[in-house]
Amino acid sequence: MGKNNITITDIAKEAGVSKATVSRVLNNSAAVDEKTRKHVLDVMKKNRYSPSATARSLSKQVSSTIGVIVPEVDNNFFGEMIRGVIDITDKNDLTLICCNTDDSADKDLKALDMLKSHRIRGLIYDPAIDYSTDKEKKKVTQKLKELGAPVVVVDRNIGLNHDGIFFNDYKAVYESVTALIENGHRKIAIINGTQERVLARERQQGFMDAMKDAGVTLCEDYIFFGDYSMDSAYNLTKELLKLNEQPTAVVTCNNQTSKGFLKAIYEVGKKVPKDYTNIALDKVGMLNILGIPYDYIERNAYQLGKKAMELLIQRIAFPEMPLQKIILEAPFMRQTF
Amino acid sequence: MGKNNITITDIAKEAGVSKATVSRVLNNSAAVDEKTRKHVLDVMKKNRYSPSATARSLSKQVSSTIGVIVPEVDNNFFGEMIRGVIDITDKNDLTLICCNTDDSADKDLKALDMLKSHRIRGLIYDPAIDYSTDKEKKKVTQKLKELGAPVVVVDRNIGLNHDGIFFNDYKAVYESVTALIENGHRKIAIINGTQERVLARERQQGFMDAMKDAGVTLCEDYIFFGDYSMDSAYNLTKELLKLNEQPTAVVTCNNQTSKGFLKAIYEVGKKVPKDYTNIALDKVGMLNILGIPYDYIERNAYQLGKKAMELLIQRIAFPEMPLQKIILEAPFMRQTF
């Protein structure tokens, strides 16, 4: 910590006052004679004094640090989300610690431990996995509780007893598939993630319900489950391409999946929207840029992060406020039909 | 900081030893009788004791926290860079504080202040601006010095007296433009950023030198300076499109610029590579996916972040090691000619 940092003691000495007084002007915590205040301020400025956040939080027993845990910082969805979080932490003079989990429970739990050791003031939490077994669930629940700080769960609604903010993926998929059907599509494929994850289950449910409610019979061959990575979607699409009866529409359930799907079909000379109507969950910005029409479900990750952080600040201010579960709409952007 | 956190005192009491002993087993810092060690460890485990990083760093006078300052977390280039950084901090049990500056000197300087107050162990620094006037330069230099921690400058080589790691953009642009010329191109346009920034100047120089060395005369009409945003590139490209004599090749100097360029030309029905040979600085992944051939200069942001963090760790370990300036190659990926 810098051998030679200027401390409150140095300032007190040079200003000819006690540390308590310096502390008071630092915190505006009590009336200080205007002259001494100015003088102390001068001495601080002259010495470019920077009070130690560490000492401060130890003494005050509250830190000014917020934690955020995401699965992949290098995925643009999370980059935008973090940007939303950071804009609010900045505005509130809070410091942001970032953790990346790679969808690994181990790393997730480790991040939780690390953040606890830092006694963070609050956490924005996008869980690495669903923690669906009782044993797993108990583990996170316990760690989250021991964190001793409020947490806002985002993106993946895995049933934690904390404030949360999520997208209404069920509705978005339901509506978009319904629209497809209304426009004559019957052979509709979906490339989704493993059904072990809520996120994927909700999307799947939206798909199934839309089909059922419209009386369209499901074709098992058109249902693909991967792991939301580009590679897996690419491979699944290769399977899809082998089918004798090709679907007329394909729902791709996250941004990487859309990419894998597009890669596979463009490779064999097929195109969107000519050969398939593609409904992409998450905008694929580049398609808009190239003027390639497609249909997408827009999730505003920036808003997600921003609102989550605002909610966290509220919760810190009003610990007793009733639990909040916020559902953000993910509008269906229809462009090709 | 959680009213009811378990402290070293609690553990010491329950284990029937002194705090010093608990501390010793915590840090493996001195020989402790094997039996007492085990016992203390048990008590810690039983109580799920998590030592306070705050108290620790205050006492030890070193923190385990690293800072990273980037211009835009939500730009994929920086997302990937941060990912590189985080992979290394994780491996070394270091904690990462993230700051975003929006290319604003104010926010940059403010971030530096904040990180100083946290007494960070080291900093990965992508400067918000060039700090090109003497006064500005003095200001950052001073703040960086007062930080009292090693810093590794990345991405923007603004002439700071610290370790640094950058891409060889000059060479990459020079080579790609030379290749263009060798393949018959003469009317070559460039959309670059304002020449107030080194990054843009180096790229421009690579362009100019390649033209000059090949004896091709420059056409002022083909040189555009924007601000590296998609909007500005879009507008500049609209200007370009108005020219009677269209260029045959266009160099776009960052990822947002490439997007703005593509948007503008696709809007009027022009395409890549049919109507222009496009050399893009930074890969535009989606083009590869759609099987649209183009030429690009690849900067591996992940490697940049990773190596920067590794260098920082080295520097922390060997403060006296000679200053390191590392230049990473940015290979030219030729696909269309």
Add this chain to the structure above:
DNA sequence: CTGAAAGCGCTTACAG
């Protein structure tokens, strides 16, 4: 191998 004590840089009752 172990403990008592001082110290890290702050804050905050308590007294005056």
Add this chain to the structure above:
DNA sequence: CTGAAAGCGCTTACAG
């Protein structure tokens, strides 16, 4: 309005 003192949760010489 101000200062002396205790305390936040650790670590680290120093003694034994």
